[in-house]
Amino acid sequence: MGGGDEESSHSSQPATVDLSLDSPAVVDLTGKVHRLPCCIKYDGPTSVSNYFKPKPTEMEVDGLPVEEAYFRGRKLHGTTIALPQGYSGFILGKKSDVKEGHNTASDCWETNATFQNVTVWNHDAMPSKDDAFLRVFHWFTVANADERGQMIIQAKDLNIVWGRDDRYWTVPNKENLAELHQVSWLEVTGSVNGINPSKIYEVGFRLSFTPDAFGWGSSPIYIMVKRGKYGKFASRKFVLDPYAIRQFEITVMLGKAEKPDQDTNNQKLYFGLYEVWSGKWKGGLKIHHAIIKELV
Incomplete structure (x- = not known):
């Protein structure tokens, strides 16, 4: 009876998860x-x-550096x-309860190891930003929405383009921004899933300049945005002031989809x-972040 009471008491304890990194055993x-x-x-x-x-290759797809490996000859x-x-x-791993010299599994979990990246492998295709696993990371963008409901x-x-070459860009710099040193071809792109085809969106960038910015007075810049791979671009032209001291935003509006119920591609921006x-x-441009805001 005593053993039964002890088991009942143990099973009634709530499950817990300990994410602390204090233990030297955490790898x-x-x-x-x-x-x-x-x-x-x-x-x-x-x-x-x-x-x-695994070993690196000289290939790059969708801006993703490609690695190569073999598993069971494949x-x-x-x-x-x-x-x-x-x-x-x-x-995570389950903690062990040590009672009267016996180890028993508990409902409490603890951190065994941590990681800051993951390598995703394909067998019959090159990696792509359209891979199902990689698309999951778009939801982190939604989670980063600020207090005004903007996706950041x-x-x-x-x-x-050229963002991995430190002769032209530093990404990210010490401020966690993208800082342009010098280019003659400026192309910065992105995409998000899960947008509403029946909504209007405002899309833009938060920017600033370094004190030694140059080349912008005679080089207009454009924001372009569309729904789906085959959608029509909405665009807006800007002439930037390289003497601007503070951060500023440039934006463009994207209207509702023409046929929101007929094309699932309309859900990708x-x-x-x-x-x-x-x-x-x-040169001298700083990109703080891109902004996507759902309006009406």
Whole structure:
């Protein structure tokens, strides 16, 4: 009877999750977490690094650097995705209750490891931003909506032509912004899923200039936005003032879809910031973030 009462008392305890990182046993697995396109009927330790050896390639798809590996003789292509700023990955394990010299599983979980990125692998296709797993990361954008209901896309999550070359850009810089040093071709794009085809949206960028900005007076810049891959662009032209001291926003309106109920592509919004026509060099621009706001 006593044993039964003890078991009943134990099972009535609420389940808990401890995400603290204080324990020295917590391991950092950044760069070692992989999502494979297969089912492995095994759960436990193994010498993964002895057999699974990813390596970089010189290819890039949708701005994603492509990696290559082999698993059981099958060639895989993948890409490593950093978790959004402010987020971490956790690997949990059940705590053990030690009572009277016996270890028993509890309903309490603790952190065994953390990670800041994950490598996603495909077997028969190159990685793409349209992959189902990668599209999940668009919902972090929705979670970052500010108090006014705006979706905020951080500069590091935008696709910036030449953005990985520090001769032209620093992404992100010390302020977590995208800072332009010099380019003659400015192209900054992004996309989000889950927009409402029956709503009007305001899309734009928050910008500022460095004290040594140059080349903007004779180089108008455009914001362009559309619904779906084959939608019509809405655009707006701006002549920027490189002597502006404070941050400022430039925006464009996107109307309702013409046939909101007939095309699921209307639920994806593409947007961009462009100056690709003048061929003139320009620099000193800071991109703080992109903004997408649902209106009516």
